[in-house]
Amino acid sequence: MRVAAVRAEMLVMGGAQxxxxxxxxxxxxxxxxxxxxxxRCSEDLKRELEHIANVKVxxxxxxxxxxxLFGKIFVGMKYLLERLHALPFIREIAxxxxxxxxxxxxxxHHDLATMIFPFLRKIKKVYYCYEPPRRYYDHYLLRRDxxxxxxxxxxxxxYQLDKAIDKLLARRxxxxxxxxxxxRECLWKAYGVFAKTxxxxxxxxxxxxxxxxxxxNFILTVGVVQAHxxxxxxxxxxxxxxxxxxxxxxxVYYDKNDRLFSELKRSAQKLGVELELKSFVDDWEFARLHSxxxxxxxxxxxxxxxxPVAFAYKLPIIAVREGGVREVVxxxxxxxxxxxxxxxxxxxxxxxxxxxxxxxxxxERARKWVEENFTWAACGERLEKCLEGVLQSS
Numbered sequence: 001m002r003v004a005a006v007r008a009e010m011l012v013m014g015g016a017q018x019x020x021x022x023x024x025x026x027x028x029x030x031x032x033x034x035x036x037x038x039x040r041c042s043e044d045l046k047r048e049l050e051h052i053a054n055v056k057v058x059x060x061x062x063x064x065x066x067x068x069l070f071g072k073i074f075v076g077m078k079y080l081l082e083r084l085h086a087l088p089f090i091r092e093i094a095x096x097x098x099x100x101x102x103x104x105x106x107x108x109h110h111d112l113a114t115m116i117f118p119f120l121r122k123i124k125k126v127y128y129c130y131e132p133p134r135r136y137y138d139h140y141l142l143r144r145d146x147x148x149x150x151x152x153x154x155x156x157x158x159y160q161l162d163k164a165i166d167k168l169l170a171r172r173x174x175x176x177x178x179x180x181x182x183x184r185e186c187l188w189k190a191y192g193v194f195a196k197t198x199x200x201x202x203x204x205x206x207x208x209x210x211x212x213x214x215x216x217n218f219i220l221t222v223g224v225v226q227a228h229x230x231x232x233x234x235x236x237x238x239x240x241x242x243x244x245x246x247x248x249x250x251x252v253y254y255d256k257n258d259r260l261f262s263e264l265k266r267s268a269q270k271l272g273v274e275l276e277l278k279s280f281v282d283d284w285e286f287a288r289l290h291s292x293x294x295x296x297x298x299x300x301x302x303x304x305x306x307x308p309v310a311f312a313y314k315l316p317i318i319a320v321r322e323g324g325v326r327e328v329v330x331x332x333x334x335x336x337x338x339x340x341x342x343x344x345x346x347x348x349x350x351x352x353x354x355x356x357x358x359x360x361x362x363x364e365r366a367r368k369w370v371e372e373n374f375t376w377a378a379c380g381e382r383l384e385k386c387l388e389g390v391l392q393s394s
Contacts, residue, residue, distance in 0.1 A: 001032045001387060004102040006093065008086075008110035009040040010049065012254060012280075016130055017045075019200050019307070020108045023128075025052050026380025027387075035100065037093045039086060039112065056096070058089045073151065076158025079111065083165065086112045094119030103391060107173070111162075117172035124390045127173035128198070131183055131304040132190035134228060136163040138302065167191055175390045177383070180305035180324035198383050199327075200307050201376035204367070207312035210291040215356070218248035218276070219349065220293040220315075223300065225256035225277075230299030230320070231264055233340065237299075239271035240346035245353050247294060248274040252281055290315060295335075295352055295359055298325065299345075308334075311370040314363035318348045328374075334366040 005024055010017050024034050034053035041049070041057045049055045094116050097105060104124040107113045111133065117125055136159060152159075167190065170176065176195040178184040184195045223229040231251060238249060249268070256279075268275035281289065290296075290313035298306070298319040305324035310317055317335035319325045329335040336348040352359040 001027075001103045001391070002101065003027060003032055003034050003104060003106050003387070004097045004100060005034055005036045005053070005106045005108065006097075006113050006116055007036070007038055007108040008112040010038055010045045011040065011042050012045075014254060016109055020128075021049060021052065022201065022203070022376050023108075023379065023383055024049075026376055027384065028052050030380060030384055032384075035102075037097065039089055039093075056093075058092055074155060074158070075151075076155030076162060079162045080158055082112065083115060083162075086115065090115045091119055097123070104387060106387070111166060114166070114169040114172075117169055124175075125173045126175045126177060126387060126390055127170060128177045128179075129170065129183070129187060129195070130179050132170075132186055133163070133166055135159065136166070137186070137190055138228065174393070175386065177386060178304075180327055182324040182327065183304040186304065196386055198386060199374065199379060200305070201379040202307060202309055202312050202370050202374050203376060204312045204371050207287070207290070207309050209313045210287055213288065213291040215294055216292045218250050218293055220250050220252070220289055220296050220310075221298060222252045222296075222309075223298075225251070225253050225261045225264060227257070227260060228301045228303075230301045232260075232267060233299035233320075233342065233345070234297055235264065235268050235271060235273050235275065237342045237345040237349065238273045240343055241350050241353075243272065245350065246273070247349075247353060248276060249297075250276045250278065250289060250293070252278050252286070252289065254280055287313075294356070295363070297345075297349060300325065308366070308370055308374060311363075311366035311374075314360075314367045316352065316359055316362035316366055318345070318352065320345070330369070334362055334369055 007020055024036065028034050036049055036053045036055045038057045046055055046057060097120065102123060104126060105120060107116060107125065107127045109128055109130040114127060170191050171193060176187055176193055177198045178187055178195040179200055181197050184197050187193055187195045221231065221234060225231060234249060238246060265275065290310060293315060295315050296310040296317045298317060300323065302323040303325055306328045308317065308328050311334060317329050319329055319335065319337055320340050321337040329337055331337040338344040338348050
């Protein structure tokens with residue numbers, strides 16, 4: 001297959017951006033020709049991606065933060081302005097693709113990237129969607145206090161317009177792929193479209209425990225400091241654990257809401273929970289933290305999916321029993337699942353703290369499970385099958 005892969009931006013090799021690169025690498029291994037089209041890309045990542053495919057970047061220097069008025073207050077208008085701003089560059093990419101004699105277009109998750117669909121004619125379009133925009137479907141997360149209510153009310157008409165645009169664009173795809181069965185169900189509710197699940201993977205060669213490190217008395221979580229990650233729930237849960245065994249909480253993040261960030265630190269200090277926040281750690285530090293941590297805890301709210309990198313480091317995961325997490329963490333086997341109850345979550349943490357042998361056994365099973373069930377090779381095989389299916393459909 002000749003595949004044109006479209007993504008809005010590649011700025012950090014992590015999260016969804018790193019997953020996109022891994023998926024393209026797997027398709028390339030299977031003999032498919034890949035060209036990658038981006039609106040924005042760092043020079044370092046562009047060089048890295050060029051080992052996988054031809055890379056074309058359009059519009060990367062034409063970035064606007066829209067200042068305080070639209071960047072912080074009228075954020076709904078900002079989303080619409082971003083679409084308008086990106087439109088000529090999206091059209092330029094579409095024209096190049098139309099001239100490129102591709103078999104299909106693979107569009108990776110981003111609000112702006114799906115804008116290419118109306119410009120593509122007589123070519124199959126596949127959209128890999130991590131989740132419908134949570135700001136529209138889980139909007140209660142935006143209304144945490146009086147200030148948030150005011151901001152949400154001011155932006156409501158803009159949100160509704162952008163939500164309608166997002167739905168219309170997503171429905172133009174010939175096939176939507178989801179990162180979990182939970183996401184697949186959410187896509188049906190949001191877009192009225194039946195998607196197919198292609199779980200992502202974990203590189204167990206890249207991620208493995210550093211044997212020379214001893215375990216330390218801290219637990220780890222990785223995720224942006226935003227309301228839907230539920231870090232505040234984890235902090236409150238830890239406050240219920242006796243001080244003589246209470247561990248330090250380390251949060252690794254790559255983005256944050258400044259107000260929530262400050263609230264989280266104040267809450268931890270008030271509740272007597274030792275909190276360490278680390279941003280943009282390098283690969284070695286990431287491996288060191290996962291090797292020295294006792295286990296991983298996740299307070300995520302209805303998280304669409306979970307790529308269990310912790311399992312590769314032989315760390316069990318304690319999480320809330322909801323969302324895509326339920327498809328990955330096996331209760332009492334590779335971790336513990338609880339209701340969203342602070343005392344129950346605290347009891348699960350204390351249980352593994354007081355029983356390190358049990359945590360170690362869970363970690364061993366977790367590593368084995370991810371090696372057998374959650375590899376990038378398996379992701380690539382499933383992705384290839386779905387793409388070939390689209391080409392064979394009428």
